[in-house]
Amino acid sequence: MPRERIRVRPFSLNIGDIFMKVKAFKAWRPAEGKAELVASVPYDVVDTRQAAELAAGNPDSFLHVVRAEIDLPEGTNPYCDEVYAQAKANLERLKTDGVLIREEQPSIYLYSQQMGEHVQYGIVATCHVEDYETGKIKIHEKTRRVKEEDRIRYVDTQNANTGPVFLAYRDSEKINKVVEAVKSTEPLYKFTAEDGVAHTVWKFEDPAVLEEAFGEIPATYVADGHHRSASAAKIGAMRRAANPNHTGDEPYNYFLAVMFPESELKILAYNRVILSLPGTKDEFCSALKDHFTIEANGIASPRKAGEICMYIDGVWSTLTPKYLPNESDPVAVLDVSILQNDVLAPILNIEDPRESNDIDFVGGIKGTAELEKWVKDGRAELAFSMYPTSMEQLFAVADAGMLMPPKSTWFEPKLRSGLLVNTLD
Incomplete structure (x- = not known):
């Protein structure tokens, strides 16, 4: 896919320039009883063969969306036109068949993962691409052009973020109190995946409280998902340039993220x-x-x-x-x-x-x-x-505007794809 030069017009937001802009979204999510069948490992932790084995006999697996080449003839180039088209068709099928349902109102979610004794709680919401462009969402790793362009084309074709960016933030007492309150409520989903990791999802009744709380956070840090966040910013710029009536609040200005407090994250070697x-x-x-x-x-x-x-x-x-x-x-x-x-x-x-x-x-x-x-x-x-690299080291590098050598951090457990999908419309 050739890279086009995009003339970017500045944002015209009447929002403070200091803190994060986090927003509720109308998620597509698994229908009742479908979460365990739908949820899949991320696209970039399995190859085609492994994805095909994991999805075998399960037409609801989100691997049919994030690794759509498994539904095409063996040997299909994963970057060819047919794969992107197949991914879109598979996502639409899950919607049409009622496997995925759409929320009626914008929401923010709590997503917990437990691997052995380790438990982490992340806030699922959408973040503004301007925060990425201005450095409030900080990076610590370079992206590769071919992978970035793949994600641009994939998200643009899908018109959706099917996998979240993994962000970290410095601990906030205000956010912790909101999280503690929702833990005692009935979850939307609770299941243990085949790898033994337990996944639980709750919905916050009042997303505005979280939007306000993150409005007091000066920065977040990309822990995993540098290509997804970079591609989200490029898609936002493309659509911004093509929209003469751009305001900065259109859905294409936001991308799906899960934000975890630094104290709960575990970096492996x-x-x-x-x-x-x-x-x-x-x-x-x-x-x-x-x-x-x-x-x-x-x-x-x-x-x-x-x-x-x-x-x-x-x-x-x-x-x-x-x-x-x-x-x-x-x-x-x-x-x-x-x-x-x-x-x-x-x-x-x-x-x-x-x-x-x-x-x-x-x-x-x-x-x-x-x-x-x-x-x-x-x-x-x-x-x-x-x-293992520490969270303190990651923050220090990102705060200095510097980059680590490639493959410096391995976060575990991995976020599941398909539990919450954000569409750009």
């Missing part, structure tokens, strides 16, 4: 596997000693920030940097930055991990045994186990 080396393993290990103290101790997971664990030739070792980065630089101090700057780029010639065929990434939810498996199966030469 995002580990690396090296698929090929530019030279021999001996050459690699020799070069590594210039930058790190290496201790072959059998420890698979870093015990603290500043340590990196490496698996090579059947042995786990702990790497400790010999030279510490500038502590005033919130990006340089990240363990993923140390690995990138002292190992991946200078020794392995991996300048841009997004584009390299010599590296892959494994979410920390799979554990270090998965890293060992990659190496033992011959899919990788070696693996690095990372210490």
Whole structure:
């Protein structure tokens, strides 16, 4: 899809320029008894084969919308015209068949997820694209053009946000009180998915209270969904430019988000596997000693920030940097930055991990045994186990207007798609 230059006219909103603009929306959501059948994993955590397996025998699965190529001939290019058209047709079918129903009034929702002992509560509402454009919705990661354009085309064709952007905000006592009050009410949905994560959704009776409360929040942070938020802003700009009567309050100015307080979020490590080396393993290990103290101790997971664990030739070792980065630089101090700057780029010639065929990434939810498996199966030469990035580090990078290396954070549990859909009309 060619990228067009869009002339953006400024907003003409009579809303304060300081705080967030959060709004209730008329959701499309599963009919009674359908939530567990509809709700699916996000589009970007499964490939086509995995999506097809998960949706097998379940025509109501939202995977038919977010991974519509599973309903087309095997080998179909997921970025071809037919996939976007099929996704739209599948979404319309769920509406027509009554699997999804439309709220009569705009609402805001509470969405909880429980994975083991960990529970997090998010506010589901829509956020204004102007807040993204002006930096009130802060980012910490670059987007890739091909993925951004895919999301632009997907949302534009669907005329809907079918998957929410995952946002974090600094804890608010006012919001916490509103959330506590709704927890004791009867939920709209409550089910446990096949992965053991429990999902519960409530509806706030008075969405204006939340709109006002978030109007006192100066910023939110994209935890996951950089491509979805970037594409929402581009679609808003496209439609704004095409509308001579634009006011800033049209539905296309808002995108679906789930906003969680920082204290409830859990970041896991995002580990690396090296698929090929530019030279021999001996050459690699020799070069590594210039930058790190290496201790072959059998420890698979870093015990603290500043340590990196490496698996090579059947042995786990702990790497400790010999030279510490500038502590005033919130990006340089990240363990993923140390690995990138002292190992991946200078020794392995991996300048841009997004584009390299010599590296892959494994979410920390799979554990270090998965890293060992990659190496033992011959899919990788070696693996690095990372210490998780903290929420404080994420906020510090975003507040400084800087960007982390790719794949710096892995949030778990993942948000389910299809529970609440926002249309741009």
